[in-house]
Amino acid sequence: MKLAYLHGIPQAKGSIRNNNADFFVEEVMHFDLDGQGEHLWLWIEKDGQNTQYVAKQLAKIFGIAARLVSTSGMKDRHAITRQWFCLPWPIKKDIPVIQVPGAKVLEQRRHGKKLKIGTHKTNRFKIRVRLSDYVEDELETRLQKIKALGVANYFGEQRFGKYGDNVEQACKMFSGEINVRDRKLKGLYLSAARSELFNQILNHRIEHNLFKPINGDAFVLNGSHSYFVESQIQPQTLDRFAQGDILLSGAMFGDGEPIVQGEAADIENNVLSQYPQLTDGLIAENLKQDRRALQLPIEQLSWTFEQQDTDAYLSLNFLLPAGCFATSVLREIVQYEDESKKNANTTEQR
Structure with missing residues (x-):
């Protein structure tokens, strides 16, 4: 669709x-590395390689398990990208020569903490x-x-897998047609299912001229994950929306009562009711309700x-x-x- x-x-x-x-992406961290500690951070530029491949090559070079090499997020393969990789490495131990096809180390630093998913903002x-x-x-x-x-904050095609079939695979997983034991793969399928529902809610609001504050909406504070619900839209809320201080939001569907109310809840429920296999599957997996901005400044x-x-x-x-x-x-x-x-x-x- x-x-x-x-x-x-x-x-x-x-x-x-x-x-x-033609497609350059670079992580922006909101803090400086402290220069000490047992965690070795590598600032790597990769060209035509995906993040997992580089992480596996680093694990081989350092002689450690691949799971010990961490990143803040995945980066495009068909691009030139710069991102941090992190691994545990004793201070007194020599750092081996790092040679990875399609990648080069631009900087290496010590830090007291491990790099975790979602560290960069x-x-x-x-x-x-x-x-x-x-x-x-x-x-x-x-x-x-x-x-x-700004633009509509759709989840991009990358979220739905290399072949665009992660939602289909999620449906097969929910129905029991396939048994997914790999936790990471299962997480990708669950993420795709939630993303599909969010995209459909966003698409509906644009198509039906509802991309504006309505009674019962949950508003996300711009630059934050915090949100608030307003059952009756007030003039000051319209002003804040027009100024970009607050953003419309859509459901990241999960178990529990809807966060939105009234008219906004009716709109989302109308869309979600069209995808019972996805909603029932996400509830069964005990994912919780959350919100994501519909707008992308x-x-x-x-x-x-x-x-x-x-x-x-x-x-x-x-x-x-x-x-x-x-x-x-x-x-x-x-x-x-x-x-x-x-x-x-x-x-x-x-």
Whole structure:
């Protein structure tokens, strides 16, 4: 199912990931490493490799179990990315030579704590889009609107697996057709199921002109995971929404009473009722209700139009909260083809 656009279908057309350098992602940490301790942190730039592959290679080099190599999150394979890897390593023990195909260590530091999933709060993106059909004035106007209002905070296609079938696999798991013993794989299927429900709620609100505060909504504070529910929308709430201080939210479905009330609850229940296999399965797995912003404000968004030989490019720079998807931003700017699906521009095939 195609998902609705917050700003209407873009008129511009183009392609992304024409090579790995066109899609750059970098973690942004909110603290400095203390320079001491038993945990070795490695700041690694990888080109055409996925995070798990690099982690496994580090484990082999250091002679430790792969589970001991930690990261804050997964990064794109078809891109150039920079992220921290962490592993336990005694201070007095020599650090081996690190050589991993498609990856290089830019910095190594000691720290007193292990790197855990979700430690970083922000990702920095530098993306180059090759434009094939566009009107610069129209695209400039659209970009200004997106800079002011943000985009729909859909979960991107990466959330649904390499072949886009994680929701289907989740349904098979819920029905007992398949038995998933691997905890990590099971977590991916559960995550995909919740993400699908969230995307459908967001899609419904845009399609039915409900992307605005309504009675019973739960509002997320911008830049925070905190939220509050307002049974009757007040004028000051509308002002805060217009200023971007608070954001609309949608259900990350799970067991328990709905967080939203009244009209907002009716809207979400109407959507969720269409997916009983997913909702029943998530309840059976004892996942709890939570909220996620329906809106995605884009920090420090800037852009330039460039010409290279006969090709036109749009270069974008922006910051996104961890857990949000650059493709959700790109889809509102340009109708794009992902060239990485045609060309495996990697140093190793797996």
